[in-house]
Amino acid sequence: MRLLRAEMAVLGFALVVGAFASQARADFLDQAWMRGNEAHLRGDYAGAAAAYQQLDKQRVVSADLYYNLGVTYFRLGQLGRAIWAFERALVVAPDDEDARFNLTQARKLTDQRAHDKLEGAEREPLWSRVVTFFSPSTEVWLFCGLYLGCFVLLFVRRRLAEDSRLAVTTAAAVLGTTALLAGTLLLGRMNLDRIPFAIVLPDTVTVKEGADSNFRTSFEVHGGLRVRVLDHEQDWVRVRLANGLEGFVRAEDLGLL
């Protein structure tokens, strides 16, 4: 009993310390967020972008953050970066109407400047569309809820009389099976993310045949184009276009999704 009390005290202390640390971090992030918003409203778009980038470096995942970053890049005329930011907002929140609208606007504008028409571009495979049907957040909460629910029922089952166990076992089995499906979706998405997508950031990027600027130019792509990242070689990245074309671009010219 004494041991249990000590464990509870340690757990409580850890929770309190964690809560304080979490609150301090939240305050810091909110300040950077407000600084970015105020700079944007002042018309200081470079300052706003710097504040939002600081949040991005802190690994903050927020559709609002990417949305505002996208609007700021749009105002700065950096359409490739704006498209990247709106795409990221949609990765976090696929049903964000504002981000989708702004992404369309930014793409229209880039298309007027230069349009990459990919001959023979293939559609995303079915499994890829299935695992990305829900947002990562939805998949995570679905999996965690079902999985933890299943185990809670298994714990409860241990305490029940023999005749009440069947119903609880059945419910746990249903939850467990559904959790398995949600987990499969999640694993599928993680597998898909292992070969990530990226957005071309500058207005024009020359794609080389090898990982050096001295290699021959294969073709050109333009800001906002979505590519797959296959491999890294120092500060160069091997990319594949939707129609299968491949080449090397500088890593700094791509924004990972």
Add this chain to the structure above:
Amino acid sequence: MRALTCLVATSTLLFATTAFGQGTSFTSRLGRNPVGVGEAFPFEVSLSLDNARMEDYRPPDFRGFRIVAQQPSQSTQIQMGGGGGFMRQIYTWNYQLVALQKGKLTIAPASVRVDGREMRTEKVSVTVVDSGQAQPSPQPRQQLPRGVPGFPGANFFFPDLDTDTEPVSPPEPAKPAGRRNFLRVVPSKTKAFAGEQITVEWQMYLTERQNNYAPTKEPRTDGFWAEELEVPQNRGGLSLSEQVLEGRVYLFAPLMRKALFGLNPGKYTITPLEADISRVDFFGATVHSEHLKADPVTMEIVPLPAGAPAGFDPSAVGKFSMAAEVDRDHVQVGEAITLKLRVDGQGNLRKIALPGMPRLDGWKVYEPKINVQMNRGDVVGGSKTAEYLLLPERSGQTTLPAFSFSYFDTHKGAYSTVKTEPLHLVVTGEAATAQGPHTTTPVAAPAASGGENLLTLDVRPLRSRPSLRRDLGSALYHSPALLGVAIAPPLLLGLVSLFGVARTRLGQETEGKRRRKLRRSANRRLHTATAHLREGRLAPSLGEIERVLSEFLTGKVGRPVAGMSREELRAALASMGAGPSLTESTVTALDTCDRARFAPGSIHPEEASRAIDRASEIIEAFERLPSSAGAQA
């Protein structure tokens, strides 16, 4: 003398090359020559640019020297004159070097690319002599290093060679008792109408010059619309001046000013500004640091008086005027005109809503382009303009009605309304002949593609929530904690099951455990019996012996022996494998105890003592019996 000549020569050279309008210069200079082995001396590389781009700076090869400190810095010089203005970027790399060996050493050139062209400094020869033989470096004018990050007047390594010198600060006054460094917050008022400007300034008071200032916590202005105001600065750093406060002299610097506009009535607190200040020594090591914190300020925002005109925007508090104009009043069908609606004045212009555009028959009205010009002096003001693109769809005359704008005048303490004059527009031409690209629904297109409206191709506005909304699910997706969530429940369930099994097993009583338990209980009772005997209480002592034998034998036999006749007891003990002498000895001991119970006077102390010894021997003898015998019993 030689060192002085060197210094004068280098200063002259630097002055000559860094004069405004002289183009690009790239120089290096030595703090003193000769230097002693192991003595630190300064070396500086300086690049001065006029509208050029610098890249790929390569420091000199300091072979034979050790770099003990280095500090790059950048400054901009602007000069306005009759012949126009000059802007110059100056990059400086300061090094603090130590010579490792005696002799004549050479510092190789530094190189840099300016607009694609490579530039190099001259090689510099250094005479290194034995330690202590070199002439001392010139004494700086001030003991404290001037200007380092955040403070003006900086030349960290060459306080006397600073070509961009500023007046030397007067000797700092003696520090009166009770002075301390502190931050102060000064609001222009603490009670205001909703939407009325309150100017808040954060100030720093120092007892002596510091080298670094770094804000660690910005004040939060929840409940207010905040606009940053300009504060005086000195070459990008803080502007320090002397100020007397409560009879004491301080170095004073305004840190930050904000114009706050209360959004809703109520009491709101502005959290404190917090900052760190520090002083560093010659090599940049911190010799003093301090954390400063201003006080919080509570403001009371009161509602605006009743009687607001219809269409009044609660943000329109201050003093305003309004004007409306069109770029032309005679147009052809299909040709666009621009209507500019402009509000000037003092107040929260960014937030105020301009009057809406009425519906105009025969005109297509596009979404306005809003432009705000702000002045950030003591009072926030400026202008807000809405540019409407109007496209006539048929000929005729149109009158744009007057626009009206109501606001609360804080000087008069009353509501006012300003109005524009009506505008008359004449449209000529035939709608049928004007059918073409201009009259079709405008689509997103660049201006270069010819007259289509670019205003439609805009993005939706910023999200200015007061706090950042984070997506915990997505954060968890990218975090290793998700693996923990997957592993923890089955692990916990396994541990709980294992614990349950272990507890069940530990709870079962084994033969050995039962024997140990019996032995412990017997020893305890024999000890009690001995204690009774020692105090002369014979009956309780023998009572304990009876209890110990009964309990022990009950445990061994597996059923109570208290109710057995002596014959039954003998049979039971024999069945356990006890020999006749042990059986008789046991029965005799129990008889002695019975006697003591019914005739206490018949027992002598020696007999009681022997009974205790006998009981102990009996227990040991039963313990030695094979366990199978006991089990059979």
